[in-house]
Amino acid sequence: MRRPGFIAATLLGALVLAGCGAQGVASPTPKTVVGTVASGPTLPVVPAFHLKGDATKGNSVFGSAGCGSCHTLAAAHSTGTVGPNLDSLKPDYRAVTAQVTNGGAPSGGTMPAFKSTLSTQQIADVAAYVVKSTGGQAP
Numbered sequence: 001m002r003r004p005g006f007i008a009a010t011l012l013g014a015l016v017l018a019g020c021g022a023q024g025v026a027s028p029t030p031k032t033v034v035g036t037v038a039s040g041p042t043l044p045v046v047p048a049f050h051l052k053g054d055a056t057k058g059n060s061v062f063g064s065a066g067c068g069s070c071h072t073l074a075a076a077h078s079t080g081t082v083g084p085n086l087d088s089l090k091p092d093y094r095a096v097t098a099q100v101t102n103g104g105a106p107s108g109g110t111m112p113a114f115k116s117t118l119s120t121q122q123i124a125d126v127a128a129y130v131v132k133s134t135g136g137q138a139p
């Protein structure tokens with residue numbers, strides 16, 4: 001029972017070597033990274049961005065505004081899947097204040113705008129909460 005195994009390993013080795021030889025110089029394959037690149041820099045600066053958010057208050061805003069019904073956020077024990085997972089996205093302060101103020105991108109986004117239902121301070125608070133609870137630095 002040893003021999004077939006040995007032969008198989010030898011064949012495999014030969015195939016791998018042949019593969020390398022045939023391929024020539026390997027070029028790096030681009031990898032698609034999902035959800036780690038926040039679109040912060042491209043999102044506009046909104047009034048809430050200039051305020052200092054209170055993450056503790058933001059915790060309750062996150063609950064009352066219903067963010068958790070669409071977003072997963074471990075700190076809030078929410079598991080929504082309509083929008084991106086905030087733990088993986090790790091959005092920055094600018095991104096969250098902009099997104100919450102204006103809602104989804106004009107290109108067919110489905111997230112509602114909260115500028116008429118939340119105060120500027122509440123938007124700052126919920127943004128500070130999201131940023132801090134995903135390991136980022138909130139002002």
Ligand code: HEC
Nearest residue numbers: 039065066067070082083091095096099104105109110111
């Ligand atoms: C009705 C579902 C829904 C609700 C409620 C909702 N979101 Fe979203 N959210 C989405 C969807 C869908 C996207 C991505 C597509 C888009 O832009 O609409 C998104 C995107 C985001 C983004 C990503 C912004 C970026 O960097 O591109 C953040 C941050 C965010 N939401 C935070 C929140 C917060 C905080 C709340 C609560 C105040 C909230 N969302 C409420 C559906 C929702």
